[in-house]
Amino acid sequence: MFDSKWPGRLESLACPEPTAPASSHDLVDGLLDLRVWPTMIVTEEARLVAANGAARAMLQQRTDWLIGPAGELRCSWASSTSEFHDRVKAVAAATAPVDMRYAECVTTTAGGRAVLMIARIGGGGHQATDEACETGPAHILVTWSDGTWRPNQSVCDMLVSAYRFTPTEARLSLALLEGHTVKGFAAATGVKTSTVRWHLRNILSKAECAGQRDLIKLLMSVITL
Structure with missing residues (x-):
């Protein structure tokens, strides 16, 4: 079951603007397979x-995740779908920044532990304060890790440690x-x-990246939201 008070909940910003020229959904969709x-x-x-190769393989196994009759993602452990x-x-x-992202510990059907991360990458019901903000249907990024991610270390802490x-x-x-x-980011902060x-x-200098797209590729490959 979900541990609702798991300390992996992170802060976010109030107004996600689209990444030019592609939307945040398009950009993340194009980089899914960088994630292990x-x-x-x-x-x-x-x-x-959309799903990366690891997710497609997991769905084919039909152990912890299933696809329902309407194309919805369903959980096969401990009746946690709802x-x-x-x-x-x-x-x-x-509508509040803190509500835009969750990280939860779950118990799998095999009795192991996994970390489930849910984050919005575009659109949604947040209150936009800028015309450039995405206002279309929400897209949600769902990541399932092997549980080795340290729950008491935020993503920001990890970046501080790994890249100075x-x-x-x-x-x-x-x-x-x-x-x-x-x-x-400037407007929100x-x-x-x-x-x-x-x-x-x-x-970009510390991460040895040529530009923002290279930085996002790096982050997609080494961290979870």
Whole structure:
């Protein structure tokens, strides 16, 4: 079952802007196979939109995940489908930044432990404060890891440790991964755009990336949301 108070819930930003020229959904969809964990994109009704190779293999095994008659993603462990669907709907309809992402520990059908991460990558019911914000149907990223991810270490902490990012640089990196733009991050945090761009240059230098797309590729391959 879900551990509702699992300490992996992370902070997010209020207004995810589309990543030019592609939307955040298109960008993440195109990079799914960089992830070693089973990763899927679903709608707010939990209908499957895309899956990487690891997720397709897991679905074919029909152990912990199933596809229902309406194309919806279903859980085969401990009757948790309804709670999983509720989590997806809550992330899709969130109006507060803290509600845009969840990380949960679950017990699998084999009795093991796994980490299930749910994050919005575009659209949804949040209150947009900028015309550039995505306002279409929500797309939700679902990642299933082997449970080795440290629950008491946030993604930002990991980036600080692994790449010597400052806390601000780590938050900006995570925001870019979720589909925010530099301008959107500046508006949401009240920091000057020029200052945010300065932080971005530091990030690219430390991570040895040529640009934002290379940075997102790196983040997609090494971390979970």
